[in-house]
Amino acid sequence: DVKVTQSSRYLVKRTGEKVFLECVQDMDHENMFWYRQDPGLGLRLIYFSYDVKMKEKGDIPEGYSVSREKKERFSLILESASTNQTSMYLCASSPLGRYEQYFGPGTRLTVT
Amino acid sequence: AQSVTQLGSHVSVSEGALVLLRCNYSSSVPPYLFWYVQYPNQGLQLLLKYTSAATLVKGINGFEAEFKKSETSFHLTKPSAHMSDAAEYFCAVSDPGYSTLTFGKGTMLLVSP
Numbered sequence: 001d002v003k004v005t006q007s008s009r010y011l012v013k014r015t016g017e018k019v020f021l022e023c024v025q026d027m028d029h030e031n032m033f034w035y036r037q038d039p040g041l042g043l044r045l046i047y048f049s050y051d052v053k054m055k056e057k058g059d060i061p062e063g064y065s066v067s068r069e070k071k072e073r074f075s076l077i078l079e080s081a082s083t084n085q086t087s088m089y090l091c092a093s094s095p096l097g098r099y100e101q102y103f104g105p106g107t108r109l110t111v112t
Numbered sequence: 113a114q115s116v117t118q119l120g121s122h123v124s125v126s127e128g129a130l131v132l133l134r135c136n137y138s139s140s141v142p143p144y145l146f147w148y149v150q151y152p153n154q155g156l157q158l159l160l161k162y163t164s165a166a167t168l169v170k171g172i173n174g175f176e177a178e179f180k181k182s183e184t185s186f187h188l189t190k191p192s193a194h195m196s197d198a199a200e201y202f203c204a205v206s207d208p209g210y211s212t213l214t215f216g217k218g219t220m221l222l223v224s225p
Binding site: 004009031033040041042043045048050056058090092094096097098099100101102103104105106108 | 121144146148153154155156157158161163202206210211212213215216217218
C-alpha cells in the first residue's frame with residue numbers, strides 16, 4: 001500500500017512564526033501536492049511538484065513556499081504564519097502519468 | 113478550466129436506504145474522474161476512479177459510479193447505506209496538461225439508524 005506520512009497531526013503556532021510541514025511518501029512517486037482544506041471550500045491546491053527541486057504554484061500559493069530536495073519528501077513552509085492560515089493541510093502523491101492521488105492523514109494547524 | 117459541482121453539502125439517509133451523491137463536472141477534454149471519502153480527522157481515501165474504460169465503475173465498500181458524458185455527471189451510489197458510510201465525499205476531475213485534480217466542495221453523508 002502507498003503510505004504518505006505527515007510530520008504532525010496537530011500543530012499550534014503563534015502569529016509570525018515560521019512553520020514547516022513535512023510530508024514523506026514511500027512509493028517512489030514523482031508527483032507531490034500540498035492542499036489546504038477549509039469547511040465549505042473543499043480542497044484547494046497550494047503547490048505541487050513533479051520532480052526533485054521542481055515546483056509549480058497551485059490556486060492559492062500566497063503566503064506559502066515549498067521545498068523538494070529529495071524525491072520522497074515535500075515540505076510546505078509558512079514564512080510568517082497568520083491567523084488566516086489556520087486550516088487542515090493535506091499532502092498527497094501520485095505516480096508519473098497517473099492522476100489518482102494518495103493522501104496523508106493531514107495536519108491540523110492552528111495559528112493564534 | 114475544470115470545475116466540479118457537488119449538489120448538496122449535506123445528504124441524510126436512513127440505514128439501509130439508497131445513497132446517491134451527485135457530481136457534475138466541466139472539462140475541455142475527456143476527463144478522468146474520481147470519488148474520495150474522508151472520515152473524521154483523516155486524509156482522503158480513493159473510493160473509485162473513471163479512466164475512460166467502462167462507464168460503470170465499481171469501488172470499495174460497495175460504492176459505484178456511472179460516467180454519463182451527455183449529462184457531464186459522475187454520480188456516486190450505494191444500494192444500502194451502512195452507519196459506517198457516514199463521512200465526507202469528494203468528487204474530483206483531472207486537469208489536462210498537468211497531473212493535478214480539481215475537487216468539488218464535498219458532500220457530508222449522514223446516516224441515521
